[in-house]
Amino acid sequence: MQAFVLLKLSPDTVDELTVAADGKSLETEALRFKLGDSDEHALEQALLLKEKYGGTVTAVALEALEVDDVLFTALAKGADRAVKLSGEFTGSQSHAAAGAMGSFLQSGDAALPADALILLRSQAIDDLDGEIGPFLADLLGVPYVGGVTGVAVAGEGLLVTKEFAGGLRGEFTLPLPAVLGIQSAEKPPRYVPIAKVRAAMKSGRMETAEIPLPATPASFTVERMYKPQAAGRAEMLEGAPEIVADRLVAVLAKNNLI
Amino acid sequence: MSGGILILVEHLKGELSQISYEMLGIGRKLAEASRAPLYAALLGSDVTALANRLGAADKVLLVEDSRLTMPPAGTVASLLKVLIEQQQVSLVLVGGTNITMGVGSMLSVRAHLPFVNFCREVRLENGAVVLTSQLFGGKIFSDVRLPDGRGIVSVYPGAFPADHDRSERASAVENVPVPIETSSVVFKRFIEPEVGDVDITKQNVLVAVGRGIQNEDNLALAEDLAAALGGVICASRPIIDQGWVPLSRQVGKSGMIVKPKLYLALGISGAPEHVEGMQGSQSIIAINTDAQAPIFDVAHYGVCGDLLEIVPVLTEKIKARKG
Numbered sequence: 001m002q003a004f005v006l007l008k009l010s011p012d013t014v015d016e017l018t019v020a021a022d023g024k025s026l027e028t029e030a031l032r033f034k035l036g037d038s039d040e041h042a043l044e045q046a047l048l049l050k051e052k053y054g055g056t057v058t059a060v061a062l063e064a065l066e067v068d069d070v071l072f073t074a075l076a077k078g079a080d081r082a083v084k085l086s087g088e089f090t091g092s093q094s095h096a097a098a099g100a101m102g103s104f105l106q107s108g109d110a111a112l113p114a115d116a117l118i119l120l121r122s123q124a125i126d127d128l129d130g131e132i133g134p135f136l137a138d139l140l141g142v143p144y145v146g147g148v149t150g151v152a153v154a155g156e157g158l159l160v161t162k163e164f165a166g167g168l169r170g171e172f173t174l175p176l177p178a179v180l181g182i183q184s185a186e187k188p189p190r191y192v193p194i195a196k197v198r199a200a201m202k203s204g205r206m207e208t209a210e211i212p213l214p215a216t217p218a219s220f221t222v223e224r225m226y227k228p229q230a231a232g233r234a235e236m237l238e239g240a241p242e243i244v245a246d247r248l249v250a251v252l253a254k255n256n257l258i
Numbered sequence: 259m260s261g262g263i264l265i266l267v268e269h270l271k272g273e274l275s276q277i278s279y280e281m282l283g284i285g286r287k288l289a290e291a292s293r294a295p296l297y298a299a300l301l302g303s304d305v306t307a308l309a310n311r312l313g314a315a316d317k318v319l320l321v322e323d324s325r326l327t328m329p330p331a332g333t334v335a336s337l338l339k340v341l342i343e344q345q346q347v348s349l350v351l352v353g354g355t356n357i358t359m360g361v362g363s364m365l366s367v368r369a370h371l372p373f374v375n376f377c378r379e380v381r382l383e384n385g386a387v388v389l390t391s392q393l394f395g396g397k398i399f400s401d402v403r404l405p406d407g408r409g410i411v412s413v414y415p416g417a418f419p420a421d422h423d424r425s426e427r428a429s430a431v432e433n434v435p436v437p438i439e440t441s442s443v444v445f446k447r448f449i450e451p452e453v454g455d456v457d458i459t460k461q462n463v464l465v466a467v468g469r470g471i472q473n474e475d476n477l478a479l480a481e482d483l484a485a486a487l488g489g490v491i492c493a494s495r496p497i498i499d500q501g502w503v504p505l506s507r508q509v510g511k512s513g514m515i516v517k518p519k520l521y522l523a524l525g526i527s528g529a530p531e532h533v534e535g536m537q538g539s540q541s542i543i544a545i546n547t548d549a550q551a552p553i554f555d556v557a558h559y560g561v562c563g564d565l566l567e568i569v570p571v572l573t574e575k576i577k578a579r580k581g
């Protein structure tokens with residue numbers, strides 16, 4: 001099986017997000033980018049599959065600030081190849097991202113291998129125009145399942161577990177090649193020591209592919225981006241830990257909770 | 259908006275999902291305001307009984323076929339594409355849930371319509387459809403306009419009240435003959451939730467831990483606080499995914515919906531997927547170092563501070579008070 005993990009970095013929400021002067025986008029200067037949880041899990045799931053069934057893992061990421069670290073980390077974790085798709089992708093939405101990833105996967109004579117499994121995030125905080133996975137699957141003409149929390153090889157194809165709600169899950173079978181939107185891997189993403197990442201950097205094994213930003217279909221128009229008016233419902237308790245704790249105890253007592 | 263409005267009725271294991279009523283509520287409002295017909299597309303095997311509970315729609319478009327047991331997103335998208343062409347639909351509403359996930363994106367490609375995710379508000383402004391979408395874990399809202407009022411909207415669960423749980427009106431049901439393509443994605447079986455050591459949906463007091471707890475060793479702080487309050491701990495998804503707390507204790511979209519008397523959120527940002535599972539709690543107290551964290555919008559009481567410092571002191575004071 002040839003696993004391709006497609007990664008797209010998203011803005012880190014730990015930092016303050018600022019709306020740009022146009023009032024319709026985020027101030028990119030201030031943004032730091034990171035892999036989302038489900039991107040991390042997609043990579044982990046691919047590595048787990050390789051350990052179990054053999055094959056290769058290729059990590060592919062759309063260019064963004066901090067993307068080199070992400071790709072070197074993927075190599076350090078056990079990916080066989082790391083490919084940076086270079087182009088102006090910052091701020092591009094899911095349709096465009098799927099287009100870029102699709103052109104990489106089908107570029108030139110390298111048509112999609114019959115045993116290709118494409119893993120990527122299931123859904124991310126910046127998927128305003130939809131999830132990348134279903135767009136890509138339709139583009140490639142292969143089946144798609146999202147919300148995946150488990151993958152096993154079954155016969156010629158796959159047996160995947162998809163989660164619904166309240167802990168309920170379902171099992172589905174599908175043939176390869178296929179696109180899977182990974183919600184979480186079967187194990188937590190592995191930790192890799194920084195020394196290994198540095199070694200990967202030195203090996204210089206990262207490849208770069210130029211991908212033009214694909215044209216996106218006519219879409220909606222963003223009229224305004226803004227911070228939600230804090231409903232401000234929480235009554236904030238302030239002070240040093242001792243004082244705050246006293247106040248919390250008073251609140252608990254008032255509400256008959258202790 | 260020139261054509262009709264269609265909602266994709268969501269159901270699971272023979273039950274209509276709450277989101278179906280939320281979408282009917284929005285659809286009804288838009289239908290009245292624009293004088294467009296409201297259709298409810300009910301697709302599945304053995305779903306006729308559900309059709310009678312959809313009277314809020316002007317017409318239920320029923321596609322019943324044994325091949326539609328837990329159909330994959332691609333199959334549903336293909337069926338919807340036929341329905342929107344047949345009925346001249348402008349606007350499609352789908353649920354922003356794991357069950358429906360993928361349908362909107364695929365339909366958007368196939369029907370050449372824009373798709374807008376994470377919508378918490380849908381309104382008509384001078385005849386145009388304007389949507390408010392929540393992005394970046396609820397930290398940013400985005401208002402978008404659909405060209406000609408045509409498009410597909412994914413409705414965020416819980417953002418709209420399902421005010422009329424069911425309509426008194428009898429449903430007008432039409433069996434629609436639509437060709438069903440066989441999919442290479444085949445549903446095999448359900449895996450029922452693991453029974454945990456405790457049922458968090460039945461607890462009065464929940465101490466919820468999020469990524470702010472930082473490492474597994476710190477969980478003891480939350481355990482102690484929960485014990486002092488006579489409750490148990492539960493967690494946000496990243497903590498569950500780390501394997502620090504069992505899956506049966508996950509709160510949120512893909513976990514449990516809880517409504518305890520007290521929900522104490524420690525180091526939880528309040529992402530929409532988490533809030534979905536706990537917003538119905540009676541008293542919500544949040545401790546978070548980030549004053550801007552969206553959790554403070556749903557909490558009744560908030561502390562902007564370090565849980566690692568506050569929790570041990572709080573636990574001692576509660577113990578002392580209880581004696």
Ligand SMILES: Cc1cc2nc3c(=O)[nH]c(=O)nc-3n(C[C@H](O)[C@H](O)[C@H](O)COP(=O)(O)OP(=O)(O)OC[C@H]3O[C@@H](n4cnc5c(N)ncnc54)[C@H](O)[C@@H]3O)c2cc1C
Nearest residue numbers: 468469470494495510511512513525526527546547548565
């Ligand atoms: C389809 C789908 C389904 C999902 N289902 C669920 C679900 O069921 N349940 C769920 O929870 N999530 C779910 N998620 C994930 C969700 O989007 C968020 O990623 C998750 O809820 C974030 O968890 P968190 O708040 O613990 O972590 P973060 O968002 O990382 O927040 C950590 C918070 O801790 C604060 N903090 C850090 N240090 C401290 C400190 N010392 N003291 C106090 N505060 C501190 C930070 O300020 C921050 O606000 C789902 C996502 C998707 C896409």
Ligand SMILES: Nc1ncnc2c1ncn2[C@@H]1O[C@H](COP(=O)(O)O)[C@@H](O)[C@H]1O
Nearest residue numbers: 279282283286287290313314422424425
């Ligand atoms: N979600 C709903 N479920 C059932 N009936 C509804 C719903 N919303 C509106 N109706 C009915 O549709 C009609 C118009 O409702 P309204 O748009 O609220 O004035 C009334 O008869 C309402 O009772």
